[in-house]
Amino acid sequence: MATTFDLADDGGSSNCDLSNGDLSNGDLSNGDLSNGLVNQNDELLFSRISDDLSKHGYSAIVNALPLALAEQLYQHISVISDDSFKPSSIGRDNGRSNNVTIRSQRQSWISNDSLASSAWLKWASELQSYLNQHLYLGLSSFESHYAHYRPGDFYKRHLDSFAGRSGRRLSIVIYLNHHWLSSDGGELVLYASSEDLTGLRIIPSFATVVVFLSEEHPHEVLPALRDRYSIAGWYSPTLPTSI
Numbered sequence: 001m002a003t004t005f006d007l008a009d010d011g012g013s014s015n016c017d018l019s020n021g022d023l024s025n026g027d028l029s030n031g032d033l034s035n036g037l038v039n040q041n042d043e044l045l046f047s048r049i050s051d052d053l054s055k056h057g058y059s060a061i062v063n064a065l066p067l068a069l070a071e072q073l074y075q076h077i078s079v080i081s082d083d084s085f086k087p088s089s090i091g092r093d094n095g096r097s098n099n100v101t102i103r104s105q106r107q108s109w110i111s112n113d114s115l116a117s118s119a120w121l122k123w124a125s126e127l128q129s130y131l132n133q134h135l136y137l138g139l140s141s142f143e144s145h146y147a148h149y150r151p152g153d154f155y156k157r158h159l160d161s162f163a164g165r166s167g168r169r170l171s172i173v174i175y176l177n178h179h180w181l182s183s184d185g186g187e188l189v190l191y192a193s194s195e196d197l198t199g200l201r202i203i204p205s206f207a208t209v210v211v212f213l214s215e216e217h218p219h220e221v222l223p224a225l226r227d228r229y230s231i232a233g234w235y236s237p238t239l240p241t242s243i
Helices: 042-056 067-079 115-135
Strands: 003-005 058-061 106-109 139-149 155-158 170-175 188-190 200-202 209-213 219-221 228-237
Touching (some): 115 139, 115 170, 115 228
Antiparallel strands (some): 058 209, 106 139, 139 228, 170 209, 188 200, 188 219
16 A cells, blocks of 8 residues: 655645655655745756656655746646547557546647646746756657546556657656645555555645656556646657666
8 A cells, every 4th residue: 555645735835854755665754755845946946856866766846836837727727628638548659549447537738829838838848958957868859738637537557658668758747736635535656666566645736746757667646536637748858868
């Protein structure tokens, strides 16, 4: 059973400094999540994400996305029509298919068609540039979508990319849910490796930022009891690289 960390019932940041956690053991007493005290300064936030990735292969920071951007994205996703959200598929290229027994959420791909989406893509591009400069990842492309998990929707354990294949290298998730309670469910469970059966549960509270190496961390989304909104994105490199 995965360890759960309650990120404050009102969706705010934790008061603890959670910077040195061991994901494989789900040990939250040593700090599996960061407390997001730098969300007003992108450079400090990007530095924290970079350091976390180099040390642990993942970064999870509560209340980290600049709040003005997070609210802008929340307002935008709230007015996207239901018809714009399409059933999500699994697999890539010729192996792509819809399988609601594995993945049942709906998605809407992001482009520069609104002020909110453009602001998000600009922020994501700035993060990409910072990580390329400091971790030499060679990331050259980015894709992302708005995700809507209706009550009961889920995404079973999976990897975003597979070692040895050209494709996604870094995954990012942004949560856009105000006043999320631990009793609402819908946690992201992030695993340290394919052998890890415990994992770390991350509550999808507003403005939480999660970044992890796509090839190394299996993960899943548990069913929620209320509508759950997020952005999922993936950075891809020109050539295979490693931290």
